[in-house]
Amino acid sequence: MVADFLLAAAGFVLATVAVGLVRILWGPGDDDRIMAAQLLGTGGIAVLLLLGQVVSLPAAVDVALILALLAAFVSVAFVRGTTRSETDRA
Amino acid sequence: MAFDTGLAVLVLGVAVWTLAAHDTFAAVIGFVTYGLLLALVWVRLAAPDVALTEAAIGSGVTGGLLLGASTRLRRAEIQAAGEKPGATLRFAAVVLCTLVSAGLAAIVLLLPEPAPTLAPQAAASMAATGLGNPVTAVLMAYRAIDTLLETVVLLLALVGIWSLAPDGVWGGFPGRRHQADSEGVLTFVAQLLVPIGILVGIYIFWVGSVAPGGEFQGATILAAMWILVMMAGLVDAPPVSRRWLRLLLIAGPAVFFAIGLAGFAIAGAFLAYPVDYAKLLIVTIEIPVTLSIAATLALLVAGPPERAPK
Amino acid sequence: MNLAFNGLTVVAVSAGAFFFMAGTVGLLRFPDALSRVHALTKADNLGLGLVVLGLLFQVEGPFAALKLISVWLLTLLAGATVTQLIARTARLGTSPF
Numbered sequence: 001m002v003a004d005f006l007l008a009a010a011g012f013v014l015a016t017v018a019v020g021l022v023r024i025l026w027g028p029g030d031d032d033r034i035m036a037a038q039l040l041g042t043g044g045i046a047v048l049l050l051l052g053q054v055v056s057l058p059a060a061v062d063v064a065l066i067l068a069l070l071a072a073f074v075s076v077a078f079v080r081g082t083t084r085s086e087t088d089r090a
Numbered sequence: 091m092a093f094d095t096g097l098a099v100l101v102l103g104v105a106v107w108t109l110a111a112h113d114t115f116a117a118v119i120g121f122v123t124y125g126l127l128l129a130l131v132w133v134r135l136a137a138p139d140v141a142l143t144e145a146a147i148g149s150g151v152t153g154g155l156l157l158g159a160s161t162r163l164r165r166a167e168i169q170a171a172g173e174k175p176g177a178t179l180r181f182a183a184v185v186l187c188t189l190v191s192a193g194l195a196a197i198v199l200l201l202p203e204p205a206p207t208l209a210p211q212a213a214a215s216m217a218a219t220g221l222g223n224p225v226t227a228v229l230m231a232y233r234a235i236d237t238l239l240e241t242v243v244l245l246l247a248l249v250g251i252w253s254l255a256p257d258g259v260w261g262g263f264p265g266r267r268h269q270a271d272s273e274g275v276l277t278f279v280a281q282l283l284v285p286i287g288i289l290v291g292i293y294i295f296w297v298g299s300v301a302p303g304g305e306f307q308g309a310t311i312l313a314a315m316w317i318l319v320m321m322a323g324l325v326d327a328p329p330v331s332r333r334w335l336r337l338l339l340i341a342g343p344a345v346f347f348a349i350g351l352a353g354f355a356i357a358g359a360f361l362a363y364p365v366d367y368a369k370l371l372i373v374t375i376e377i378p379v380t381l382s383i384a385a386t387l388a389l390l391v392a393g394p395p396e397r398a399p400k
Numbered sequence: 401m402n403l404a405f406n407g408l409t410v411v412a413v414s415a416g417a418f419f420f421m422a423g424t425v426g427l428l429r430f431p432d433a434l435s436r437v438h439a440l441t442k443a444d445n446l447g448l449g450l451v452v453l454g455l456l457f458q459v460e461g462p463f464a465a466l467k468l469i470s471v472w473l474l475t476l477l478a479g480a481t482v483t484q485l486i487a488r489t490a491r492l493g494t495s496p497f
Contacts, residue, residue, distance in 0.1 A: 002406045002458070009413045011093040013420050013451075014130075017443075018100050020424040023436075024119060025107065031433050031490045033119045035440050038482060039427060042444050043420060044126050045475055046451045049468065050413070051133055053458055059138035059302040061467050062294060063129060063145055066311060068471055069287050070150030072478030073314040074122055074157075076279065079485045080268075080321050081115065081157045275488070279481040286474065 003054050010050035017043030034078045041071035094134065101127045114160040114167060121156060125149025138302035139225040142294070146310035147387075154317060154391045158265075162393075220369030222300030229304065230372045234361045238350065241343045241379060244386045248339070252330055255395040261331030262395035270323030280322035287315040295380050299369070305380040312380070313387035320392065327392045329399040335385070342382025346375050405457040412454030419447035433490035437483045444479035448472055 020043075023036035045064045052060025104127060108120030125148045132141035212232065213224050219231040229237050255262065271277055288311075295308025319325045328335050349371055350361040357364045363371050419442055426439020452472045456465050 002409060005410055006413065006458075007093060009417050009451075011096060012417050013447075014093070014100070015096060016417070016421045016424045018096075020427050021100075021104070021123065023427055024116070024123065029433060029490070030115055031486050032436065033116060034486055035427060035433075035436055035483075037119050037123055038479065038486075039423060039440055039443055040123055040126060042448055042475055042479065044130060045471065046416065046420065046448050047130060048133060049451060049455055049471065051130070053455055055134075055136065057133065057136060057138060058464065059142075060133050061464070061471060062297075062302060063133060063138060063141045064471050065290055065467070065474065066142055066294065066307065067126065067129065067145050068474040068478055069283070069290060069311060070146060070314060071126075071475075072279070072283060072482060073318055074150055074153050075478075075482040076276065076318060076321060076485065077154045077157050078119065079482070079489055081161050275481050275484045279478075283474075283477060283481075286477075 006050045007054045010047045010054070013043050013050070014047050017047075030078075034075060037078070038071065038075055041067060041075075045071075097127065097131060097134065101131060114163060115157075118153060118156045118160050122149050122153035125153065139223075139304065139307075142302055142304075142307045143310075146307050146314075150314055151310055151387055151391060154314070158391060158393055218365050218368065219363070219372065221372070223298060223302065223304075225302070226298050226304050230375070231363065231368065234346075234350070237379075238343065238346045238361070241346065241383060244383060244390075245339060245343060248386050248389055251390060251394050253394075259395045259398045261329060262399040263329050263397040264327045264389060264392040264395050265320070266396060267326060268321055268323035276322045277324065280319050280324050284315045284319055287311055287318070291315065291384075295376070298376075299373070305376045306383060309380045309383035310387060312384035313391070316384065316388040317391050320388075327389075330389070330395055331399055335389075338385050339382055339389075342379035345378045349375055409454040409457045412450050412457075416447050416450030416452075416454060419443060419450065423447060434487055437487045437490070441479060441483055444475055444483075448475055 017040050020036050020039045023039075024033045027033045027036065045067050048060050048064040048067065052058065052064075101124065104120055104124045108117050108124055111117040111120055125144060129141045129145040129149065132138070132144055209224070212228055215232075216222070216224055216227045219227050221227045221231070291308045291311030293308075294303045294311060295305055296303075298304030298308065316325075320327050330336075353360055353362040356362075423439050423443025426442070427436050430436045430439055449472055452468050455468055459465055459468065
């Protein structure tokens with residue numbers, strides 16, 4: 001019963017965060033796209049933790065751990081990528 | 091059921107958007123998002139090892155690689171926009187992709203019940219290798235030669251990238267020098283997050299023998315942390331002609347190959363392990379392979395040399 | 401006891417999901433990039449935090465609980481610093497480096 005609720009919650013979080021993906025479509029600037037990707041990353045972590053509990057897969061927490069680290073890495077790379085040429089010297 | 095359908099629709103939607111995106115940067119963001127959603131799909135299919143690899147390599151490091159490429163191409167993108175392939179070529183590509191997808195879908199849907207699998211035999215023979223994770227047993231014992239060839243392929247890719255350097259900067263520093271901002275947020279991130287990341291990378295590598303994880307996933311996290319430190323400007327990328335760097339890169343495949351050859355003498359075939367020492371040999375292979383792959387992946391993302399060596 | 405734990409889980413996870421929704425609504429509806437970043441951090445901080453709190457009542461063993469908390473702390477750290485970077489880029493319009 002709790003498992004059903006957790007699965008429903010996972011679906012709800014995924015749906016909400018997916019709606020945020022619209023920012024990737026519209027986002028007038030690249031920053032908005034980066035923000036939407038970041039939101040999806042955090043939502044993905046929440047969904048993973050919930051799913052892991054529902055299907056009794058403790059490794060899902062490890063996947064969430066990796067996702068957290070790599071979301072940070074990719075976001076830093078994105079921010080660097082939008083502003084690369086001004087201050088770096090070859 | 092509704093969750094699965096929603097996830098599938100989301101994956102398809104993001105894929106279509108990535109293909110239709112107008113500029114490369116937006117497409118790369120779409121690609122990283124796609125990889126993240128695929129990791130969710132793999133967890134839903136109860137394949138955590140694949141999910142770890144997808145999140146780490148498929149989404150994270152490949153995203154960094156594509157981003158570097160997109161940034162380098164930014165100046166050329168305007169010229170490239172005028173050279174788009176013609177309608178016939180694009181139509182042919184659509185037809186080919188549709189045929190391949192339909193073929194794959196047919197194979198999956200027409201699998202006999204129960205689907206043919208070697209999983210029970212793989213799990214049954216695990217005791218001889220001393221491992222607790224059947225995926226690692228397949229990667230490091232039953233199909234160890236595939237893993238050895240993968241490490242060599244990564245090295246070849248790196249050599250290919252290095253060969254793109256112009257003559258003047260041959261053997262020099264990859265990428266541009268990033269300025270370190272001593273009060274900046276990026277320095278703070280690098281100083282706080284990277285030690286934690288290294289710890290997590292070592293943990294994921296070590297736990298791979300009994301739970302989902304392993305050397306590729308752990309090495310990818312270590313590589314991402316090194317790239318982060320380089321992006322923050324705290325450390326400069328080493329010039330690619332340095333001997334210690336080259337030794338580090340070949341250490342993994344070399345040890346793997348040496349233990350494989352020793353298998354002839356000890357256990358009768360290439361990459362065969364004697365039963366009592368199997369786990370020890372596997373760990374002896376895994377440690378240098380993890381370090382080599384971490385270095386290789388980080389250097390792949392750093393790119394070809396752009397500054398002359400001193 | 402089990403019932404109490406399950407009830408707490410339901411309450412906490414629902415609250416967490418609510419904050420995720422709030423974060424998304426903020427991302428879509430707020431007028432400019434800086435206020436959108438502000439909404440984003442609510443999802444990171446409270447949304448994930450409440451979900452983790454809810455799941456703490458369901459896991460067995462201190463190690464699993466510790467892992468859940470460390471996932472939350474790591475996301476907090478990464479999210480806080482990355483949103484700083486995004487905000488500077490949005491505000492200055494050029495590289496903050």
